[in-house]
Amino acid sequence: MSPNKPSNDTPQLDIAVIGGGIIGLVVTLGLVKRGISVKIYEQSSTFRETGAGLGFLPKDFECMARINPDIVKALEAVTPPATDAEDDWLYVADGYHQGKDDGKKENLLGRMHSGLRGCRRVQFLTELGKYIPDGTIEFRKRLERVVEREGEKLELGFTDGNVALADAVIGCDGIKSRVRRIIIGEDHPACLPRYTHTICFRGLVPTQKARPFVGDLIASHPTMHLGPDAHMVTYPVAGQTFLNVVAMSHDPKDWRLEDGWEKTGTRQEVEGCFSSFGQTCRDLAALMPETLTKWALFDTFDHQIPFYNLGRVCVAGDAAHAAAPHHGAGAGLGVEDSLCLSVLMEKVLEDLADGKTGKEQALEKAFETFTAVRRERCQWMVESSHTVCDLYEWKRPDIKEDPAKAMPELVARYQIVVGFDTDAMLKATAMGY
Numbered sequence: 071m072s073p074n075k076p077s078n079d080t081p082q083l084d085i086a087v088i089g090g091g092i093i094g095l096v097v098t099l100g101l102v103k104r105g106i107s108v109k110i111y112e113q114s115s116t117f118r119e120t121g122a123g124l125g126f127l128p129k130d131f132e133c134m135a136r137i138n139p140d141i142v143k144a145l146e147a148v149t150p151p152a153t154d155a156e157d158d159w160l161y162v163a164d165g166y167h168q169g170k171d172d173g174k175k176e177n178l179l180g181r182m183h184s185g186l187r188g189c190r191r192v193q194f195l196t197e198l199g200k201y202i203p204d205g206t207i208e209f210r211k212r213l214e215r216v217v218e219r220e221g222e223k224l225e226l227g228f229t230d231g232n233v234a235l236a237d238a239v240i241g242c243d244g245i246k247s248r249v250r251r252i253i254i255g256e257d258h259p260a261c262l263p264r265y266t267h268t269i270c271f272r273g274l275v276p277t278q279k280a281r282p283f284v285g286d287l288i289a290s291h292p293t294m295h296l297g298p299d300a301h302m303v304t305y306p307v308a309g310q311t312f313l314n315v316v317a318m319s320h321d322p323k324d325w326r327l328e329d330g331w332e333k334t335g336t337r338q339e340v341e342g343c344f345s346s347f348g349q350t351c352r353d354l355a356a357l358m359p360e361t362l363t364k365w366a367l368f369d370t371f372d373h374q375i376p377f378y379n380l381g382r383v384c385v386a387g388d389a390a391h392a393a394a395p396h397h398g399a400g401a402g403l404g405v406e407d408s409l410c411l412s413v414l415m416e417k418v419l420e421d422l423a424d425g426k427t428g429k430e431q432a433l434e435k436a437f438e439t440f441t442a443v444r445r446e447r448c449q450w451m452v453e454s455s456h457t458v459c460d461l462y463e464w465k466r467p468d469i470k471e472d473p474a475k476a477m478p479e480l481v482a483r484y485q486i487v488v489g490f491d492t493d494a495m496l497k498a499t500a501m502g503y
């Protein structure tokens with residue numbers, strides 16, 4: 071693709087996007103589509119993604135189509151085709167109260183929602199990268215500071231000593247965001263994410279091996295297996311040839327952020343976490359590979375960021391609202407952010423073309439509107455991701471292991487996630503700006 075140069079007779083807007091993760095690329099494609107000049111600064115030497123799978127909901131596809139249809143093309147290229155909606159529900163099962171060795175099936179408690187489509191992260195990022203215009207991304211650029219002076223462009227300083235100029239900065243620099251610190255101040259407690267005391271193991275099990283142990287329904291449908299202090303999420307991947315097993319367990323110990331959050335774990339650790347569970351979860355643990363990936367889950371629940379903008383600088387995606395992954399919807403939330411920001415930047419450009427306002431004033435108003443429109447839903451997600459984990463792991467004192475109480479609350483919370491009203495967000499955006 072050729073660089074996204076605006077023509078000489080239109081007003082220009084130079085946006086710097088910090089971070090070339092999924093949300094940085096999605097925002098950029100939204101700006102490119104609207105003829106806005108954009109540059110991505112990414113600290114790594116290439117596109118990198120940790121973790122394996124990522125699931126998107128129908129509402130995410132809708133947002134992507136409105137941001138830039140190329141994003142849907144990129145995702146379609148790396149996800150299996152949509153299936154019959156009746157056939158791909160996320161089921162919930164009691165993973166604990168099951169005959170220990172008598173071959174009984176897990177008791178199904180209900181189902182949450184349908185339509186989740188999964189992809190491998192790195193593949194999606196690579197596909198998105200193909201639509202980014204040449205010369206738009208600079209790798210090995212780690213943002214250090216942003217200096218704002220009235221009437222001038224922002225000055226971005228990088229750790230290599232170089233500087234760059236931009237009219238506005240959109241920080242998509244993830245959970246450890248530098249831009250978040252610049253916005254709320256180095257001393258604010260929300261600068262750093264906190265350990266959620268949940269450890270997460272992930273391994274692939276061949277479906278052929280798993281099916282005799284878990285049965286047809288679990289082998290072919292996403293399923294959440296609940297129990298005390300731990301839970302498992304299993305879902306078919308690679309054309310149903312593998313079952314992706316994500317096992318989470320409470321960890322009373324501390325985990326320091328500076329030690330990184332990804333390590334190598336063992337099957338024995340997973341078996342230990344699920345040793346008191348029913349046969350299905352114990353079988354699944356025993357079928358996991360000998361060594362597997364293990365993550366410490368961090369989030370911004372304890373100290374939530376009070377606002378997403380300062381002057382002509384804002385944050386989006388995990389930089390603004392890093393949540394534990396228990397709704398499996400953090401990236402989808404960043405996609406919603408990206409639509410809001412794309413539309414706002416388009417409005418700024420229109421107002422500049424009409425001579426209605428000055429650039430600084432328009433950008434500040436746009437970012438204020440972004441916080442006003444997005445913050446309530448995004449912070450709810452940070453909170454709800456915590457709450458649903460407590461429900462999965464029977465930690466809520468008022469509910470404990472009672473499915474008659476847990477299921478209605480879980481279903482209601484998932485409805486808020488999946489039932490996002492894109493038109494209502496765009497209306498609020500237009501009214502707020």
Ligand SMILES: Cc1cc2nc3c(=O)[nH]c(=O)nc-3n(C[C@H](O)[C@H](O)[C@H](O)COP(=O)(O)OP(=O)(O)OC[C@H]3O[C@@H](n4cnc5c(N)ncnc54)[C@H](O)[C@@H]3O)c2cc1C
Pocket residue numbers: 088089090091092093094111112113114118121123124125126211212213214242243244245246247248270365386387388389395398399400401402403404
């Ligand atoms: C186990 C797990 C499962 C999940 N499953 C799902 C799911 O199924 N569905 C879903 O929607 N979400 C899911 N999520 C959440 C999702 O992974 C995140 O919300 C999403 O990846 C965040 O993307 P991002 O672009 O905001 O941040 P990141 O992906 O973290 O990207 C940030 C980028 O910024 C760069 N960067 C950082 N600092 C600087 C700097 N100073 N200068 C320049 N560059 C910088 C980084 O190198 C990185 O490339 C899951 C999360 C986890 C942990």
